Amino acid sequence: MPRPEIVARIQERRRALDISVSDLARRSGVSRATVIRILGGEDHDFSFANLHAILLALGVSFDLTEIPAEEFRDQIATEKAKRLIALTQGNVALESQAVSRSSARTHLEETKARIASSSRKLWAS
Known part of the structure; x- marks a missing residue:
């Protein structure tokens, strides 16, 4: 090419x-x-x-096969949300206030949605 x-x-x-x-x-x-x-x-x-x-x-392999943009953005948002939640869950667990799995999953989805809704939030470190 x-x-x-x-x-x-x-x-x-x-x-x-x-x-x-x-x-x-x-x-x-x-x-x-x-x-x-x-x-x-x-x-x-x-x-x-x-x-x-x-x-x-950019989520593109060298043969220029792309992961669909929305799928890649979702993947990045999920990874970032998991990192953010892991930080807060660690602190919460130290205080013996850990949340249930279903609450954690809901929190992950909400955090991911907030991150994915803003390019600035998605791509900032």
């Missing part, structure tokens, strides 16, 4: 996920300046490592 087409696909995916360049850089471990150069078509010799890191951060 020609580089301009790769860059176009990456841009399309970034827009579909509504992830900022800064968040993409942070998630991929590629500098913001490099991400901007690649996405702007200015870096014609970008490395495979940078490309691979950016693709992984």
